[in-house]
Amino acid sequence: MAEAHTAAQQSHGGGHVTVKTYINVAVALAILTAIEVATLYTPGIPHTLLVSALLFMSALKFFLVVGFFMHLRYDSPIMRALFVGPLIIAIAIILALLALLGAFILLPRHVP
């Protein structure tokens, strides 16, 4: 039993996240979601600002879940690298793909 407990502790790194922290994170996630939806329905926000705000808030939610619920904030840097590296590559490739397929008007294309 003690051995299993040590194994669990070793595996999930130094920090010990309490139930209270988890609930705080959950509340933050709920609030962010509510703000997101409210922002969507607020009239008169310029498009670029709206999109940036929505992306920013969802990124925040993303990192809250990854950092706290998935415990990555407290885990070994190896685990962080194994996830964050591929994540960065995935985002970069999505952006390149969009640019190449004309989703943003970034790249002038041949008009035959």
Add this chain to the structure above:
Amino acid sequence: MPGTQAAKTQGVLWSWLTTVDHKRIGILYGSSAFIFFLIGGIEAIIMRLQLARPDNTLVSAQTFNELFTMHGTTMIFLAVMPFSASFFNYMLPLLIGARDVAFPRLNALSYWIFLSGALFINAGWLFGVAPDGGWFGYANLSSTQFSPTHSIDFWMLGLQILGISSMLAGFNFIVTIINMRAPGMTLMRMPLFVWMSFVTQFLLVLAFPAITVALILLMFDRFFGTLFYAPSAGGDPLLWQHLFWIFGHPEVYILILPAMGIVSEVLPTFARKPLFGAPFVIFSGIMIGFFGFGVWSHHMFSVGMGPVADSAFSIATMLIAVPTGVKILNWIGTLWGGSIRFRSPLLFSLGFIAMFTMGGLSGIMHASPPVDLQQTDTYFVVAHFHYVLFGGSIFGLFSGIYYWWPKINGRLLDERLGKWHFWLMLIGFNMTFFPQHFLGLIGMPRRIYTYAPDLGWHFWNMVSTIGSLIIALSFVVFIVNVVKTMRSGTPAGPDPWDGRTLEWSIPSPPPVYNFAIEPTVHDRDEFWLQKNGDGHGGKPASRPRAATPQDIAAIHIPPPSHWPLVLALAVAVMVSGLLVSTYQIIVGGLLTLFCMYRFAMEHHRPAAGHGH
């Protein structure tokens, strides 16, 4: 007694079907790879015979399409990749001083899923609908409108299955390399083959999802009426090309990095010098892997992406030649001033360096879009990629085969036959593919099944065909060598080459547990250090003490399991159901879930004394 002999054979067969030993799985991969290599080679020979003369009628245009599709698909996915996998499986644990991989049953599962994928793709031949859309299956030729038979489906579904196999193996080896190195083996003390394999595993797990999505979109178009690649609905066939090459370019580094890793092991051994600039070679490998994700559209210079995109990918492609060049210089630096023994493994590595460099030079030419516009879709490209994939990967892999054969089989291959193999292969290879540069530049397109007599292409095509027959002859020599030495070759002993790394410190073939005593590592060339000291007057490192029977008895060997095999079969039933009936998909799917459950639960709450 016939009864006991049959029972014994059955026992042996069952032990192979249920093995979770990385060494046996390596042998399974290697044997399968060789068989598919021969099949791919026969497909190539038939093509070359067809192209030897103008207006030839050996095979029809349709058959020719099937041949080049299957040759490419087979050589890439069923030959080079599993050859590399056989070395990952057999050698990686030995090179890092480990007793097995992190997930032995998952390892076996990867093999059986690979085999089912390989058979699935080739099943098209049996039903008269072999895949015929090219190994890259461009949309929308691959749509049901233009490919109404199941040919594309065999290819598409087979590749999906193979992708699962590769990704599972990737997860396994990444964890193994990070988490199972012998004490003292820091990342920078890992042998080069381990490093290059490590980078390759990341490429596998990050590139295959892209082709998985490309194939899923195709599958939905073909089976469920979606419009992803349908121009009539606004769909863009270029989406396929982008997703495919986002996979496809890292894939070529997947094909070459392991071979580069092998060369980086062989050269120091046969030059009796450490690898020159090893940290630079390592760093270059990492750079190649990482930047390999940024060059994919150099396969698409002719589709009209626009000058900005073309330039960006052109520059990135030229830049990626730099780390490759660094490696080549470091390999030459390793040989320079070394005490060189020209044995077969070294010959193949030297062949690799020369041939791969030539392939790299034609590759650099392709990196320029205006130049590539002349070269793309001609035999110039065919020459380029055969120089890097055959001249590179195959020569490199055979260097590994001759190098590690004694360790795996306990017997040396015949050195004279090895040299005959090398020279015939080198001459045949160059005779086959060098003229294809000329053919490309004088206008011969790819993927044509014949050509008119007045184009002036016939001479070099004939030369190329004769070269291909010489290549075939070289492999006959290899097969003779294997057969001759399998039972009666000279016993190799643990260290036939006076090697530098840990695999040479254990018997040949290794015992099931690899290392009786877990080694402690002080250097990249740990075994050399143990034998000879550090060359600066320091004493040799102490060797592990002799093992006692108690040491051996305490080693835990993972037990065999039939679940990998059964789960792989369930997956095959489920996927092939797409070509048979919905009922089969459902049954296969339920079976797959059931097998996954049993696989996962097999060691849950084991008998006392086994830990968890």
Add this chain to the structure above:
Amino acid sequence: MADHTATHAVHDPNLGTTGLDHRKMGMWIFLGSDCMFFGSLIGTYLSYKGKSLSGPGPHDVFNIPLTSYSAALLLASSLFMVLALTRLNENRIRAAAFWLFATAAFGLHFVLNQVYEFATFALDEGLTLSTSLFGSSFFVLTGFHGAHVTGGVLWLSILMVLALRGKLDRRDYTKVEIAGLYWHFVDIVWIAIFTIVYLIP
């Protein structure tokens, strides 16, 4: 010391030389590769956004209140998941089983909402896989996410049953932890899809 005696203490075969659990490491790299998978699907969706030739568009059919509710379900289920894990670590098995049940139940509710959404799109709005690029890319992207959720619900249900039958306890922390990682990942993919597909106009 170059050698290790045979009477070395029994070690956990799941822990590697870094002190980290193999299975947890394997799950993280799997999730990394799944980022590429969903990234490619999202990239496809975004490339085709606004390019459909016919059929209803996203903002003709989306039910933002329902989808927001579904998003909330998944976020809540992630909380339940970490509670399950915490209780398991305290060896409070029945509580852990309860929270596993809650996680799976909310996940199932999410899937059922999606089934309802797909059905209304197909039957009421005339949007199917073959209607348009939007139909194709929407259903495939969210469908594969839904399939991931369904797989997770099954996995968690099995863990719950094992717990109730006394076959799961604190020793199995890592096994439940990795199920949790998978579950949270499915949640964060939804965070991305919710914003990128449903919210951004």
